Amino acid sequence: MAPAVPALRRPIVSLHRTPPPLQNLRRHSFSPIPHEEPCDPPNSSATLLSRAAALLNFAAQPSHLSQIHAILLSSGLLRCFPSLSAKLFSSSADLDLIQEARHLLDEIPRPSVPLWNAAIRLHSRHGAFADALHIYDKMLHQGVVPDGLSLPPVLKACGGLPAPTVGRAVHAHILRRGFETDLFVQNGLVAMYAKCGQIPCARAIFDRLSDRNVVSWTSIISGCAQNGFPLEALQIFARMRSSSDVRPDFIALVSVLKAYMDIEDLDQGSSVHGLVIKLGLDDEPDLVITLTAIYAKCGQVRTARSLFDRVPSPAVILWNAMISGYAKNGHASEAVELFREMIARHIKPDSVTIRSAILACAQLGSLEVGKWIEDYAGHSQFKDDIFVKTSLIDMYAKCGSIAHAHRVFECIPNKDVVVWSALIMGYGLHGRGREAIRLFEEMKCARVRPNDVTFVGLLSACKHAGLVDEGWKYFHSMRHYGIEPRHQHYACVVDLLARAGRLEKAYEFVRSMPMEPEVTVWGALLNACKIYGHVGLGRYAAERIFALEPSNAGHYVQLSNIYASVGMWSDVAKVRVLMKEKGVTKAIGCSLTEIDGKLHSFRAGDKSHPRYKEIFEKLAELEMKLKKSGFVPHMGSVLHDLSMEEKEESLCNHGERIAIAFGLISTAPGTTLRIMKNLRACVNCHSATKLISKLVGREIVIRDINRFHHFKDGLCSCGDYW
DNA sequence: CACTCCATAT
Known part of the structure; x- marks a missing residue:
């Protein structure tokens, strides 16, 4: 089967005019590959062969390579010299041309082990895990014996699969082949088990290692940090610092910072920043990105910005960290401004940038800016990205136009549960509960399974529209879908019951909760108490809230309003004193x-x-x-x-x-x-x-x-x- | 061999 050759826009002769490779070729005068004689040589094939082989060394762009490929095919050289296929393959692999490399691999009669390895590595590196494993399988079927370099990318591919099944099989295989002492393979195993969520397995292998290099430590730390075990990651990092003299490198520190980011511990995070500086890693681009992200995420946007500003030409991810950091911490206009600056500087945003910019518009609430960003996204290569479209729905709903949100929704071909949830939530925000319910029913007809977020949207829609009975019914239907209600769901029901004036029932409901009620739940009760002037219960709810979230001024104001609504002025004054004592200040209305x-x-x-x-x-x-x-x-x-x-x-x-x-x-x-x-x-x-x-x-x-x-x-x- | 940014939630 012939490999697919991309159509050439220009005649092949233009290749001979491409200055760098040809000039280099003349200057160095490469010798032809000696032991291979053309089987049925076309005109001046020896010269062509030598040129082709040398050209491949200089093919620095995909377009060069595809032109050379075309020459080799049309001249018949490829058929005559199998060695060229291998060379062509390596060049394709070096240039990350996966399709091309894949086709070429099939053309090569007996690929060498390094060639197989290169093919597996290429696919693994690009997330084509199934393909990587398929190639490995094919290699084994052809009776080729893998070497130590074959297995790390295979393990990486296994780690990309949701279940550890294949990984376990490969593990067994490794033990049989006697690779268990290879440190690289061991490190790969640790990372593989961690990625499949098998942290205990990963730890067991790690603990048994007699020799640990920085990658071993990094694999287990990042494995934990990336898979929802930040505390374990930090604990192991502490062990690394105390019990080994392995110096953490930038990748290890990126994972440690990620763990602190997840538990939102900026104090510890900035102490790692200190370590970064001490180790002289503060110009490491990936660390700058992660540090910017953690400061921004924890609300320290100015510190984040000062890190950002120190980088002369920031990578897209750094822009993203800064833009989304602004967007999520109440600095929406700065986020939009920075996004505009990025465009002005001709830096190409990726889908994450666009989503962050859309989120910023949603926070900003400006319909005009919202329309502008939709127009921008619509002209970008991400116009059909379902994530982008979902955030547009959310954005339009939050900018006040449910009609625009609905229009975006209608144009999405395969609506997933998040798309539906976003619109349901949007209708809820606008108090249009009936429509939210109708959408929910439509979604079920479309055989899309609701998740817990869908129910947050649906129940809050009932709440905003005062649909008490419907909300009660839907809350109890959650279990049919195997969804365990969370705080937000309980909070909606408390709100609904209280809205109907059934404060006692609402309180009883809070008491019946299987988990400790959090601020949202008590907040719903407190709000209802304000409406109905129920002082006793309101005071109780407020006390619970103050214990959980002592510095949020909104709650104190609510309590004060309850007292005010029934004329208890001295208690109003007491709340004011309490606020002063705790140093709580009310946000300025704007x-x-x-x-x-x-x-x-x-x-x-x-x-x-x-x-x-x-x-x-x-x-x-x-x-x-x-x-x-x-x-x-x-x-x-x-x-x-x-x-x-x-x-x-x-x-x-x-x-x-x-x-x-x-x-x-x-x-x-x-x-x-x-x-x-x-x-x-x-x-x-x-x-x-x-x-x-x-x-x-x-x-x-x-x-x-x-x-x-x-x-x-x-x-x-x-x-x-x- | 290991790694960072990300849509839907009061």
Whole structure:
């Protein structure tokens, strides 16, 4: 069978014009391969053969190689000189041309062991594990005896399979062949078992090693770190430091940092940073990437950025670490900005970059920037990437346009469970629970199996829409799918029960949980207690929360609101004192709105905007209209009795309303206003906005920290429960 | 021979 030869755009003669190989060839005058005589030589074949053999040494680009391949085929040389096939094979392997190498291997009558090894290594290195194993199998079937270099890539391929079955067979094979003393093979075994999740096996082999080099230690450490055992990884690293004089190299430290990243221990992580510097490895690109990632992931974006900035031309992965670090830690605009800088510098993003940039847009909440990124992704080579599409669905939902999210969804040919879950979650965010349920049912009809995240989406959709009975039913259907409910699921049910006013039942439900309730669960109870003014239970839930998460200001505010709703002012004051004692400060309320592709941010009584005079005129007009139609501030008495904290709350209302006023004067009548805020919607503001939507005949879409509120004709999509 | 960045979750 002839190997596939790519179509040539230019005539073959152009090869002879390609300067470097030919010039080199003339200068060095390579001798022809002596012992092989052409069987039926075409014209001047000896010259061609010598040139071809030499050219292969210089084939530095796939296009060179395929042209040489074409010459050899069309001239008949390949058929006459089998040695050229082997040479062609090695060149293809060196250039990572897997397909080409694979075809050539089949053409070679009796490949040597190094040739087999090269073929296995090539496939293994590129993740073509099944192919690598297939080639190994074929080698054995031809009676070829593998050497010590054959097995490490075979083991690597076994490690890429989900089950250790094949790996065990190869292990047995190794013992039979007597390779068990080869350190490289041993290291390969350790890594293989660790990757298949067989950590005890990996450790057993590692422990029995009489001689351990840096790769042995690295294999077991990274095996643990990469497979969900960060603590074991760190424990072994400690043993490496104390009981051996093997110096960790950059790869070992990358894995150690990854383990600290997983347990989010930045303190220890930065002490490893110290070690990195001490060992003089701080310019090692992979370590810079991992260090940047750990700082960014733990919220130290400035430190991460300073590492990033020290690198003159960062690799794509480093850009990714920085961009996703920004996106995940509330620095969405920096993430988008950095992504733009990357494009401006003509650095080609990969699919991870694009996904991180889309995530940043989702956090940013700007529909305009969101459309821009979709356009960008649509023109990239990742336009059909299901991961990219999934994040677009999430992004559009979080940017307030469920219609856009649905459009992306519709265009995905083979929707997997994550795609469905993302849209279900999106409908839930917008309070459209019925549609979320319909989607869920459609998904089941499409024979896609829901997972635990699907149920988080579905139950939170029921929660946001107040579909109590449906939520209860779906919660209990989880077990039919063999899904064990987790905290988020319990939290949704607690919320649903409490919403229906069944606080006692909700508490009973919390007590019946098979695990220790976490903040989300108590938080749901606390929220409901605020709605129903249930002081006793609210206080209890708050105490549990404070024990678990003492520095989150939102919880203190909730408790304070419960006291306020029933007029317990002295307790409100006590909460304030408690906050001061613990050094907890409330996040400053901030509302954003986007006009003509530009984001405008408004804070407490903000007068910094260039058009603030017009804005405040509009605001006064709105206040008057509200008063005229009988609007009474809901928490008037609260404001009267409280100082700092509630004042802030009231100012936050202003911030939101300033954004509305600004939107009204900046857009054509009837345009939907879109506003994002960093806190949850507050009662006073919420009822005012409902009325405003009616008074000015506008649809107002507000994204708070938890969900969307669609205000229209005096009503809100949340049904006044959030 | 060993390694880093990654979509869906209150």
